[in-house]
Structures are given as structure tokens and as C-alpha cells.
Amino acid sequence: MSHLVIVGGSDAGISAALRARELDTRVQITMIVEDAFPNYSICGLPFYLSGEVPDYHQLAHRTREEITGAGIDLLLDHTAQAIGPEAHHVTVVDGAKQTQQIAYDRLILATGAKSRRPLIGGMDLPGVFPLHTMESSFQMQHYLQASSPRSALIIGGGYIGLEMADALTRRGLSVTLIEHGASVLKTVDPSLGTLVQAELWRQGVAVHTGIQVQQIATQQEHLCVSGTGGFEAHADIVLVAVGVEPRAELAQAIGAELGTQGAVRVSRTMATSVPDVFAAGDCVETWHRVLQGPTYLPLGTTAHKQGRIAGETVVGGERLFAGTLGTQVVKVFDLAIARTGLREHEARAAGFDPLTIEGTYLDHKVYYPGAQTVHLRLTADRRTGRLLGAQMVGSVQTEVAKRIDTLATALFHTMTVEALSDLDLSYTPPLGSPWDLMQMCAQQWSQTNVHREQQTERRA
Amino acid sequence: MSHLVIVGGSDAGISAALRARELDTRVQITMIVEDAFPNYSICGLPFYLSGEVPDYHQLAHRTREEITGAGIDLLLDHTAQAIGPEAHHVTVVDGAKQTQQIAYDRLILATGAKSRRPLIGGMDLPGVFPLHTMESSFQMQHYLQASSPRSALIIGGGYIGLEMADALTRRGLSVTLIEHGASVLKTVDPSLGTLVQAELWRQGVAVHTGIQVQQIATQQEHLCVSGTGGFEAHADIVLVAVGVEPRAELAQAIGAELGTQGAVRVSRTMATSVPDVFAAGDCVETWHRVLQGPTYLPLGTTAHKQGRIAGETVVGGERLFAGTLGTQVVKVFDLAIARTGLREHEARAAGFDPLTIEGTYLDHKVYYPGAQTVHLRLTADRRTGRLLGAQMVGSVQTEVAKRIDTLATALFHTMTVEALSDLDLSYTPPLGSPWDLMQMCAQQWSQTNVHREQQTERRA
Missing domain, CATH: 3.50.50.60 (FAD/NAD(P)-binding domain)
Incomplete structure (x- = not known):
């Protein structure tokens, strides 16, 4: 193998690149990153928006120089548009709309996940934000600074929703949180979710469960969120955090087999069904160690581990991904x-x-x-x-x-x-x-x- | 088995009794305890002496009523003097010097360890204390209250010595600590021991290493401790904490095989070499899981586990002690x-x-x-x-x-x-x-x- 191309510069992509480099000092490594932020800690965004991390540059796991210093060529603000699996090349377009083809011997797709967009009206109104990329955080940060909103409504009581309830309360906003399930944090049982709700109330967050949001609308100077059971609440800013879905389009376009929830199906060495194309991180199915089968469980820790395996595989290793257990922790207040x-x-x-x-x-x-x-x-x-x-x-x-x-x-x-x-x-x-x-x-x-x-x- | 007799009412003894009771509701259980404090947390004594635990009764893992309520007959202030292994009885003397013989079907020795007494002069002077039993703590507590000492010298930089340096500093005394090794806390490597020393100094404890204490003497109103290299220091109170040794006399007297450091040799079901006599806790050799052999490593956690195994063995169980790893933690400031x-x-x-x-x-x-x-x-x-x-x-x-x-x-x-x-x-x-x-x-x-x-x- 002489040229490894990696699409994506977050946890899985960087781990793969570093591991390949560690095991093989001669392989050429090119990383295609669609924004200017390789190896940023997406998990840290709530703490940037809370003000606890004053400068977003602090969220970088590594500096750009550390990455290039390890012999990884970075193509920032470059988007991979298509893969030619027979010809072994990736078609890439840069910020100036210039297109080029990059040849690979082996390719790792680490394209991650994107925020799920719920089917409700008003998603594109000013003041309505998702939270997944650096870019969406900057937009939200700018809005928070420019418009000084006093109240926030968060749709979704999962990890991001809860961390953002904490973050925005810390920032001085009055926060309301809406969850469509019977209790927040569906990743734990209701008896524990209820304890989390009690903590949210104790900290001044208004929590409403069992509500399906139907519409976001502008009403005078506010945003009005309405839902099932006659629910209605007003806020200056609305955050939508209802989960993520794999970004598998590139893989799907070349006929790579997909699995659970549309994630790319991979072997335990992180090989896709397409020769010389591998994948890791939030875009792939994850082998579960207790289930002894695939599931979709996008987590940063898993992305690191899978990336490391993929990086080992492409330079000739045979190590198997040991599997996820879905181990996770979140701090809420x-x-x-x-x-x-x-x-x-x-x-x-x-x-x-x-x-x-x-x-x-x-x-x-x-x-x-x-x-x-x-x-x-x-x-x-x-x-x-x-x-x-x-x-x-x-x-x-x-x-x-x-x-x-x-x-x-x-x-x-x-x-x-x-x-x-x-x-x-x-x-x-x-x-x-x-x-x-x-x-x-x-x-x-x-x-x-x-x-x-x-x-x-x-x-x- | 109809009558289980246990000598010792601390961690190993109580765990054995409770486990035997859990598995066999009919067995009669008699526990011989030489003081009035069954199931007390000896590990908590430094926190009693620091003042963080105001009342020593709080140190009881369980009340006397909880123990007897579980169907365990307690003979408090009774000392086991001898065992008749053929006749299957224990000779016991109570506080009024009355002697009786208690018949057993099976016997568990959980006699623990005692403070090692170094061969230095002045060990019996007023103001010089060991720290291992409830009684020795009461004596020290009384002295601290009655004499209001302003300075303390601790001989020994192990767990107890360090916890007591913390405790007495917290109580307002000026503390000096003497360790004969090159760094304190010999259970970790010197590079880490040095970090502990730095913390002690930071908190105002004077630490002297590489000194062998030779003599404790009275000098005017103080105690004077002298050691190798011309070391000399004065203090109002001296605490001697140079480790513990197994209390194996009863077992030795009946010819039970002893092992490392004079501890009772036991199988992994906690059987001694004498029929129907079992032993657990600080008085026995401990099977080490990495060494795959015996060692002497007296720890409360191990005492609980061994006691539980012994309690299971005596009622017919066949579970093996899984072994110690010597896992331990100590908080110092x-x-x-x-x-x-x-x-x-x-x-x-x-x-x-x-x-x-x-x-x-x-x-x-x-x-x-x-x-x-x-x-x-x-x-x-x-x-x-x-x-x-x-x-x-x-x-x-x-x-x-x-x-x-x-x-x-x-x-x-x-x-x-x-x-x-x-x-x-x-x-x-x-x-x-x-x-x-x-x-x-x-x-x-x-x-x-x-x-x-x-x-x-x-x-x-």
C-alpha cells in the first residue's frame, strides 16, 4: 500500500491516520476534511457554548501542525463528492469549486453522522439551531452574543439536549426542555431518567415529557413551539437535538452494503463490502460485544477504537474490533x-x-x-x-x-x-x-x- | 454441621458468620469477641482521631442488634485461650476471669493482626501509642483531649502513619513523620512516594526519611525521639505505626501449619491443616492471583472476601477464594x-x-x-x-x-x-x-x- 486516503478528519479519521503512520512510516496519507477543523472535540461543543471553554480553538485534540507533523497531508475545506471504486479515486471539490481526483490504494470513510432533522414546521426560522458541527456552533454562538436571548427551548432530552440545558442555564438563559418520551435520557431506565429530571427542575430547567413537538413559529419577537396535548411555549432561541443519523451517502453510491439505521456495514477489521474501501466511526454499524452482532451506537470512544483498527487493517494488520458495550457517561449539572x-x-x-x-x-x-x-x-x-x-x-x-x-x-x-x-x-x-x-x-x-x-x- | 464457632468479630469473622447464616438458616453460630466492639471499622480509626467522625459508635459497620438479629450469638469481652482440636472445643475466659469450654463442629479463626512492636527503648512511656485496636484509640483520644498535645511525632510512613499525619494535622497538631525507608509509602515506587512526601510538606508535615529510630525518651515535658544519623526531634505525643503481624498463636498451639510471616496457612477454601478448623482475614496467608501462590497482605477487603468464603465452606460450599491482587488506596490530605x-x-x-x-x-x-x-x-x-x-x-x-x-x-x-x-x-x-x-x-x-x-x- 502506498497511498491511504481518508475522508473525514474527526475522531475515527484521525485515529486511523495516526495508527497507520505508527505502524508504517512509508505510507502516504491524505485526509480530506470538509471544514477547517480537523480533530476537533465535537463532544466539547456544549462547554464552548456554556462559556466554560472561552476559545473554540481549545477544543482541538491536536493542532493542525501536530497532524501534518505526523506526516498526514490535510486537504481542508475539501468535500469528497464521489468515489470511483474501480479506478480507485475520490472526486473532491474545494472551496473555490475546483474539482480534482485523488487516487488511493486504500480508502477509509470516516464521514461521521449528522443531526436528525425532525419533520416539523419552522426548522429554518432564525433562532432555530441544530448542534453537531463546528459551523452550527459558531452560528449559535454568534446568535447568543448578538441577540442576547433570555430564554431557550430545547427539543430533545438526550445527551446533547441535557448538556445544552446545563450550558444555557449556566449562561444565564431560562431553559425549557421538551422530550417526547415519558422521561428524559432514554439511554437509561425511567426510574433513573426521573432522577435526572428532578435535578433539571432543581436547577431551574422546566422539563416537559410526553410531548411531540409539531410546529415552530414566529410570534412577535419570540419563537413559539407547539406540540401534542395543547403544549405551547415561547423562547428566544430553539435548539433541536433529536439524535443523529449516519452519513453513508458516499458508501451507498458505490454499492457498499448498508445495515442498521442505514449505517455502513463493516467487518470487524472495518472493511466495507467494496474492495479496498474501509469505514469507521459514526457512519458505520458497530459490532456489539454482548449482542455478538451489529448495532448503531455512535460514540466518540468507539470512533477512536474503530479508527485505530481501520488504520491497522489498511497497512496489513489483522486485529479485530473487540466490540462496543455502549459504555457512556454524561454530566448534567x-x-x-x-x-x-x-x-x-x-x-x-x-x-x-x-x-x-x-x-x-x-x-x-x-x-x-x-x-x-x-x-x-x-x-x-x-x-x-x-x-x-x-x-x-x-x-x-x-x-x-x-x-x-x-x-x-x-x-x-x-x-x-x-x-x-x-x-x-x-x-x-x-x-x-x-x-x-x-x-x-x-x-x-x-x-x-x-x-x-x-x-x-x-x-x- | 450444627454449631459454628468463630473467634474474632471483625471483618473476616462477621463476613463468615453472615454468609453461613445466609446459606444455612439452621446452623447455630457463636462468635467470641475479645472486646466490646464487634464489626467495627478499624480502617476508620484515623478519622475518629482526626475529629471527622465525632462519635466512635459511628464506626460500627453494624449495630450489635443487627448482628444478634441475624441469629449470631455474641460473646463479648471473651478471650479464646486454647483450642482442643480432638475434643472440638474452645476454652474461653470472660472479663470476670470465668473459664468455660465451648464445643464446636466447625471453627473459624478470625483473630486478625496486631501492631508490630519495634525494638526501641521507651515504647511504654506515657504519650507513646500504637494504633490498631479500639482500645488503643480510646487511650490515644483520651490523651489528646486531656493533655492537649501541640506536637506529634509519627514513626512509620505506611498507610496508618500517613493517615494519622493527616488526622493530627487536621486536629491542629504540628506533625513530624519518620520513615526508615528512602521514601514514604513503601507500597508504591519511590517516584510516587516522593509525590506523597511533597504533599505532606505542602500541608505542613515535616517528613524525614532514611532514619532508623533508636530511642524514645522523656526530656523535661516532652518526648524525645532519636535515631540514626544524629536525628533528634521532640514531640508531645508519639505514634508508632510500623506495620502489623498476624495473630496466629491459637492456630500455632494446635499445630496448624504456618506460612509467610508466621500467618496461618490456608487452602483456597480457607481450611487450615487441622480438621474442622478454618481461618480467614489478617491472621492468614493470602493466595495471590498474579503470583499464583501465598503471600501476607492483610487488607480489610480481603478479610471480607475470605470470611465470606470460610462461611460458605463451613456449611458445605466449595467456592474457592479467587485471590488477592493487593488492590489498595489511601487518601492523604x-x-x-x-x-x-x-x-x-x-x-x-x-x-x-x-x-x-x-x-x-x-x-x-x-x-x-x-x-x-x-x-x-x-x-x-x-x-x-x-x-x-x-x-x-x-x-x-x-x-x-x-x-x-x-x-x-x-x-x-x-x-x-x-x-x-x-x-x-x-x-x-x-x-x-x-x-x-x-x-x-x-x-x-x-x-x-x-x-x-x-x-x-x-x-x-
Whole structure:
């Protein structure tokens, strides 16, 4: 392989380029980036808009010089328009509308995802914003500075919606959040979502669930958002954050097989169905380690891992992507909400016989000052005792993010709930308890399961 | 089995009793406790002496009523004096010097450890204290209240010594700490111990290393501590914390096999070499999961786990103790210091070919306010790439304790350093980075090892 071309300069693309370079100092690497911001932390945008990150340049994981210094040729403000899979070239157009063809030996598509655009009226009104790219953030930042809005309405109670509720409240706006589901943060169970809602209310965010937004309109100087059940609210700015979808058009145009939710189907070495074309990150299907099959789960961590695998594959490596567990955490005001693996309904749909235990524990020994509650839901298979997933909510001081990492590592190794008590975890009274709270919950799970078995036997 | 007798009412004893009760509702359980404080958190004593825990009763993991309510008969202020292994009875003496014999079907020894008493003069002077039991804490608390000492000298820079330096500083005393090794906290490598020393100095603790204390004497109204190299310091109170040793006398007297450092030798079901006599906790040898052999590593977490296994064994269970990794964490002022597995010299002694990488990382993305450094040392085997151990130091906000738990879980599963990058860990900019710092360090380890291999090949 002499020329590697990568379309996309975010997490997956950069990881692929750096890994290929690390393993092969001779390969030529060209990266086609449609804006001027390679390797920016998209996950950091809410903190830029909150004012916590004063300068957007800080969001760069690496400077442009660090990237080119690693021997990666950057074509900024260049859009890949088409691929010639037989001829092995990519047609690229630059900002001056000049078109050129770039030949590749191997091609990695890391085109990412885009914000889903809901089918409601008024999406293009001034003051209505999506949030996914650097460009859309700049537009919003400009509007926030120029128009000094006093109120914001956020459509969508997922990660971005919640982080932006936090960000805009911090910025002094009065925030209303609308979620069409029964509780916010659909990635965790409703009992935990409800805790997040309570925190939002406590911080002054008005939360309305079970509402399908139907229309955004201008009314005098405000935007008016109306929805099912006669819902109506006014705001100076509206943020639409109802999820993302894969950008798979380039791959689709060359006949690459697509999978779940229209994402590019890839092997565990990140190969598409088209020879010499690979793909990674938010544009592809992700192999799930518990499901042992593909799913669509766009996350930055996964994009990094898949990019690294793709970068290894194209220079001759044979490493397999180990799979996602869907491990994720979000900070919303003073709460951290984390999960890994499957929730009960996902586990049931996958053919498991799940039992979920929810417990409330203190993050450290009660006698040491400052102990706070952590809510943990542990899901495991009744028949085998195998751990299937966990969800956790606690204040950011309760180390919820890293506790979920331990469970993710346990899940990676297909541990049983019983075996969690065998793990030799750290303890000091200010930071934990002799049995970590996850072990206490595991022991409670085992007892409940035994009890259920006994009851079932008696009935039988 | 109809009568289970347990000698000792701390972590191992209580865990054994509760587990036996959980699995067998009919077994009679008698617990012989030499003081009036069953199931107290000995690990919490420094926080009682610091004043952070105002009432020592708060240190009880469970109330006496909770223990007896679980059907465990408590014989408080009773000392087990001898065991009749043939007759299956324990000779017990109570506070009124009354002796009785208690018959057992199975016996669990959970007699714990005691403070090591160094061979220096002046150990019995007023104002000189060890710290291990509730009783010794009460004596020290009384002295602190009655004599209002203004300065303290601590002999020993291990966990207890460091926690007490923190505690007594918090209480307003001027503290000097003497360690005979080259750096404090010998459980981590000197480069990390040095960071702990810097924190002690920053907090006003005078630290002197490389000094062997030779004598404690009274000089006017003070205590004078002298040591090698002409060292001399005065203080109003002296705390001696130079480690612990197993209390194995009862077991030894019946011919039970002893092992490392005089601890009772046990199987992985916690059986001693004497029929129907089991042992667990700080009085026994601990099976080490990486060494695949016995060691002496008295820790509360291990005592709980071994007790649980012993409780299961005596009622007919066959579960094996999964082994210790020596996972531990201590909070010293604003620092948390954690480790798991082997250090380089331990790994080499065990026949591995270890390489250790030390890196400094930020606990979360640099652009989000409040990022702080974490120092990580990762040790793995050069030939196999197998992870062998890790040590970490960071402020208590950097989630060091729970990060080490993830590495402990990886170690539990015999992961390679390479595979650490496959772990699907959580990420949000305020709490981490897309590759967790342990994955960054792992990647650095792999590169260094490859580099070394290449150099070796070139030389060969």
C-alpha cells in the first residue's frame, strides 16, 4: 500500500491516520476534511457554548501542525463528492469549486453522522439551531452574543439536549426542555431518567415529557413551539437535538452494503463490502460485544477504537474490533449518569432472560463526612447469572463514571454477577466501602434470583 | 454441621458468620469477641482521631442488634485461650476471669493482626501509642483531649502513619513523620512516594526519611525521639505505626501449619491443616492471583472476601477464594494513592520480565476547567505483554481509586497491555478523555516495548 486516503478528519479519521503512520512510516496519507477543523472535540461543543471553554480553538485534540507533523497531508475545506471504486479515486471539490481526483490504494470513510432533522414546521426560522458541527456552533454562538436571548427551548432530552440545558442555564438563559418520551435520557431506565429530571427542575430547567413537538413559529419577537396535548411555549432561541443519523451517502453510491439505521456495514477489521474501501466511526454499524452482532451506537470512544483498527487493517494488520458495550457517561449539572451493556428490554429482545435489581448505596462509608447516594441498576441473565448491563446515577463526586468502567471491564470478560464479589477492588473509608457498592448490588441480585428460583420451584 | 464457632468479630469473622447464616438458616453460630466492639471499622480509626467522625459508635459497620438479629450469638469481652482440636472445643475466659469450654463442629479463626512492636527503648512511656485496636484509640483520644498535645511525632510512613499525619494535622497538631525507608509509602515506587512526601510538606508535615529510630525518651515535658544519623526531634505525643503481624498463636498451639510471616496457612477454601478448623482475614496467608501462590497482605477487603468464603465452606460450599491482587488506596490530605498487582521488583522476583512505564496525564480533557494531573505507573511482562500491576497518584477529585479498580478488573482477567485499548470505557469531557489515561499509558507501554525489542534485535 502506498497511498491511504481518508475522508473525514474527526475522531475515527484521525485515529486511523495516526495508527497507520505508527505502524508504517512509508505510507502516504491524505485526509480530506470538509471544514477547517480537523480533530476537533465535537463532544466539547456544549462547554464552548456554556462559556466554560472561552476559545473554540481549545477544543482541538491536536493542532493542525501536530497532524501534518505526523506526516498526514490535510486537504481542508475539501468535500469528497464521489468515489470511483474501480479506478480507485475520490472526486473532491474545494472551496473555490475546483474539482480534482485523488487516487488511493486504500480508502477509509470516516464521514461521521449528522443531526436528525425532525419533520416539523419552522426548522429554518432564525433562532432555530441544530448542534453537531463546528459551523452550527459558531452560528449559535454568534446568535447568543448578538441577540442576547433570555430564554431557550430545547427539543430533545438526550445527551446533547441535557448538556445544552446545563450550558444555557449556566449562561444565564431560562431553559425549557421538551422530550417526547415519558422521561428524559432514554439511554437509561425511567426510574433513573426521573432522577435526572428532578435535578433539571432543581436547577431551574422546566422539563416537559410526553410531548411531540409539531410546529415552530414566529410570534412577535419570540419563537413559539407547539406540540401534542395543547403544549405551547415561547423562547428566544430553539435548539433541536433529536439524535443523529449516519452519513453513508458516499458508501451507498458505490454499492457498499448498508445495515442498521442505514449505517455502513463493516467487518470487524472495518472493511466495507467494496474492495479496498474501509469505514469507521459514526457512519458505520458497530459490532456489539454482548449482542455478538451489529448495532448503531455512535460514540466518540468507539470512533477512536474503530479508527485505530481501520488504520491497522489498511497497512496489513489483522486485529479485530473487540466490540462496543455502549459504555457512556454524561454530566448534567451536578449529576453524572453512566451506563454500560444492555438494559432489561434490550436483553430480553436479544433472547436473554434478564432480571434487573435497583439499589441505592452510599459512595463511601457513612461515617466519613460527605457520603452521597448512588443509584445502581444491575441487569443479568437469570439462567446463567451472566452480567448483561448496568446503569448508575450519582453526583459527579461519587465517581460514577469510573465505577461504570469497572463494570464495563467485567462485562467485557463475560463475568457472572456472582463473580463480581471476587474482584479485588480498592477501599478506603473516604472513597468506598469494603464491598464496593457494585458488589453489594451483585450480592442482592444473587439473593433475589435464588429467591425467585425457589418460588418458581414451589409453584411448579 | 450444627454449631459454628468463630473467634474474632471483625471483618473476616462477621463476613463468615453472615454468609453461613445466609446459606444455612439452621446452623447455630457463636462468635467470641475479645472486646466490646464487634464489626467495627478499624480502617476508620484515623478519622475518629482526626475529629471527622465525632462519635466512635459511628464506626460500627453494624449495630450489635443487627448482628444478634441475624441469629449470631455474641460473646463479648471473651478471650479464646486454647483450642482442643480432638475434643472440638474452645476454652474461653470472660472479663470476670470465668473459664468455660465451648464445643464446636466447625471453627473459624478470625483473630486478625496486631501492631508490630519495634525494638526501641521507651515504647511504654506515657504519650507513646500504637494504633490498631479500639482500645488503643480510646487511650490515644483520651490523651489528646486531656493533655492537649501541640506536637506529634509519627514513626512509620505506611498507610496508618500517613493517615494519622493527616488526622493530627487536621486536629491542629504540628506533625513530624519518620520513615526508615528512602521514601514514604513503601507500597508504591519511590517516584510516587516522593509525590506523597511533597504533599505532606505542602500541608505542613515535616517528613524525614532514611532514619532508623533508636530511642524514645522523656526530656523535661516532652518526648524525645532519636535515631540514626544524629536525628533528634521532640514531640508531645508519639505514634508508632510500623506495620502489623498476624495473630496466629491459637492456630500455632494446635499445630496448624504456618506460612509467610508466621500467618496461618490456608487452602483456597480457607481450611487450615487441622480438621474442622478454618481461618480467614489478617491472621492468614493470602493466595495471590498474579503470583499464583501465598503471600501476607492483610487488607480489610480481603478479610471480607475470605470470611465470606470460610462461611460458605463451613456449611458445605466449595467456592474457592479467587485471590488477592493487593488492590489498595489511601487518601492523604488532597491526594489519593492507589495500586493493584505487582511492582517491578516483585514481578522480577516472581520470574516475570517486567517493564514499567510512568506517565503523567490529565484526568479529563484539558479544555474543560479543573483538569488535574494523574501519575500512572504500568508494569507488564515484556515477553507476553501481560499486565502485572499499576500504581496511581492524583488528587482525590481525579477518581484514582475507581480507575485502579478498572485495572484491577483487567488484572483479574489476565489481560495484556495491548488489550486494555479494547476496553469500552466511558467518556465525557468533564470526566475523562476518549482514550482513558490508562489506555494512553498502555499504548505508550506497547510502543516502548516494541522499540526495545527492535533495539535488542539490532544489537543481536
